[in-house]
Amino acid sequence: MKSIRTAALATTGMVLLGLTPPAFAQQTTPASEPDVQTPEAGPSTITQDQVEGDVIVTGSRVRGAAPVGSTVIALGREDVIASGAVTTDRLIKQIPQVFDLGVSENSRGQSGGNGNITYGNSVNLRGIGPYATLILIDGHRAVNNSRALDPSVIPTLGLERVEVVADGASAIYGSDAVAGVVNLIPRRSLDGVEASGRYGFGDDFHEWQVGVAVGHKWSQGQIMLAFEHVQRSNLSGDDRSFFTSDQRASGGNDYRVNRCAPGTIIAGGTTYAIPTGGLTQANAGSLVAGTANLCNDLIGQDLFPKQAYDSANMTVTQELGDRVTLFADGFFSRRTFFRNPASQSATLTVPQTNAFFVRPAGFTGTSYTIAYNFINDLPINGNPGSAENWQISPGVRVKLFGDWEAEGIYSYGQGEDQSYTYRGLTTANLNAALASSNPATAFDPYGLGRTTEATRQLISNSIFFAPTLNHFTGYEARLNGTLLSLPGGDVKLAAGYEGQEILTILGSARGVVGTPIAYRYFTRRVDSGYAEVLLPIFGSENAIPGFRKLVLNAAVRYDKYSDVGKTTNPKFGVNWTPVDGLTLRGSYGTSFRAPLISQIYGNSNNLFVQTYQNPGGSPIVGVALSGQNLGLRPEEATTWSVGGDLDIGSRLRLSLTYFNVEYTNQVEAYLSDLAILSREQSFAGLGIITRGADAATRVQQLIASGIGVVGALPTNVTLFVDGRNNNLGKSLTEGIDFVANYTLPTDNFGRFQINLSGTYLTRYEVAITENAALIDRRNTIFFPLKFKARGAIAWDLDPVRLQVQATHVGGYTNNAVTVPQQVKSYTPVDLSIAWDLGGSNKRGILGGLTLGAEVRNLFDLQPPFVNLAPSGNGSGGYDATAANPIGRQFAVSLRAKF
Incomplete structure (x- = not known):
């Protein structure tokens, strides 16, 4: 089956390549390949003035336009290389607006974490929600595991650029774009061969990466194929002294238990x-x-599992004459893992x-x-599994009259998640x-x-199988062009239709060895229509003092779901340039997120025996329920932002954005939240937390109804948690994003670059229900932190490039204990050096070879101590959502271009 899928990708590429006509003189840039320049060290923002030609930039459907009122954070090809990230998801996590909350390989205790049974990673912009960020591949949707898309499906060698719009975008892209959009843009500019190898190691940890990308361009087209293999060892909690139950020596509690x-x-x-x-x-x-x-009852547990990634992607473009262009992109990814739980x-x-x-x-x-x-x-009840995804998206672009273009894209993909255990009690x-x-x-x-x-x-012959299979079919028809010309510029329209057909198959086998897997089949159909208008009021032809440029934008989208209803969402944006070099902007819109099929119907219907953090003393063994909730409704959000971009000459660029997101009807599940008792009073009267005899009665009722138990029930059940998904949450998020880029060229000492970006939350309040009082959760454990920033200084003096970068995570309050603890800030520093072995002219036998060396966490900074009992879902003695447990890492790499 795998060979058939791989062959399908290759065959499609060869078929399109086989359509190559005789070479023509003119060469055009594909719509997905904007000529946008970004600094070589760190993210920057894209403005309208940087967009050239017939290009599409994330956040707008209008060709040749950056999003109006919103900013685009861009990581270019050089940023990908300089980051040293072995997978795309780790590249994106270096952006300060991305929080490691929810869908993460090393922390599964937050909202959404219980569904992450294959220990993947996704993107959570500003910590607003684990599924509130939409991830696109070259501007279109991709198959996922019915929950979230892991960016690592695209190899770093096959990645041209990452564009992030940290602003509501449902009017442009539909569901999930509440906090924003991440667009993974594959390479179409490669002409030659690139290969890379990297080996990194730290205490009791290692990883390595090899890959190759091959591309060829001709006058009317291109083809690119990339492949990467990444191998990463596990990291055992036994190898880190801070992951311990007895934390008295650090000023914490004694969380040892008597189950020894x-x-x-x-x-x-x-x-x-x-x-x-x-x-x-x-x-x-x-x-x-x-x-x-x-004793410590989590001996032998992994902080994160052993993983192996095999990922490949391709792009093809071929012009047929002057009007018709065929194109396609596709990917194949298989990630395997093995996690050691505690005894x-x-x-x-x-x-x-x-x-x-x-x-x-x-x-x-x-x-x-x-x-x-x-x-x-008994042997360790090890947890192997895999996540496999593939998709092919061919399309055609036709030039009509004037500058009007029509485009059609068909996408088909499949995803398969597998997770097993074989030796449960x-x-x-x-x-x-x-x-x-x-x-x-x-x-x-x-x-x-x-x-x-x-x-x-x-x-110990109890098995736990949880396969999830997905089939995705997407249809897109787009129309793009100029409606009329005004003194301020061209009024442009983008309009289109999108259709989605989704088949999700949830499997479950809970019982003794030999229990068959029972499958449930669910379908969803989505039909959407959208329109977006770009209206330039002032431009270069009619600029006046105070109005060098003024651009308005309006977009609206209608989505109809076969299972959860319909919704209409608008967005409005404005860019105003009062003087050259300064652009002020603002945006307003509404967004939504349809509940996942797995959230509606439940990935499983079981009672899970778990150990809960107890603010008043030793951990408590409780029982949590997972299952379906057919009454789930879509989440809704209202978003607005204001900001400005300032260019001072060609060397300094500053960007500042104030954002506001009001998010309602949030779907919350507390199945994996083992620190829920620290907020017990907030759940009063909701039936989420039940104590004492009522808890025992509830559990016995559920068992009598036929619901199975995973784990060994305590003799006396005193704690029950309803872990099913519910429309409970409401949040209000406000804050400031900032980006600064400075370049200093010198005659004799090379070029210096300074980049700084970050986010500062001025408000993050949540309510358990719509009518409950909002409570400030900003800067408290397992919620978004007030301040995150990343700074880098790079020095280029051919043939050597040296870079120092620091990531800062502000301190916060651990309120999961009776006496709240102040957790220190965390600022690891990374150092990297790259040397072009062929010299500045890149000639000779070593031309095209770049040798790199890197030290992550240069000063071997340990995670700040957190007074928290170790748990089966991450954290304990440290906070897995805010700090890296590996410590100092060394790496060497070799990159070749031919």
């Missing part, structure tokens, strides 16, 4: 620590009442019928419980083994290893 090996007996309300050498009735006298074994633990009910039963002195009951860890009895078999009086079939919980292998297999 050996375990702790709880008999008649009294605890007894089982001795290290094990327990039999002969040494029962050694049990001491009131003692307990305390399984549970609170066991041990009846006196157990073959190895030991009765503490004075205990007269018929059973007691043992808090226990299976680290010495089987509660019924475990209880049977605990009750067995036969040593051959009984389970020994007393630390002497007397359980037979057959019994061990029997109590």
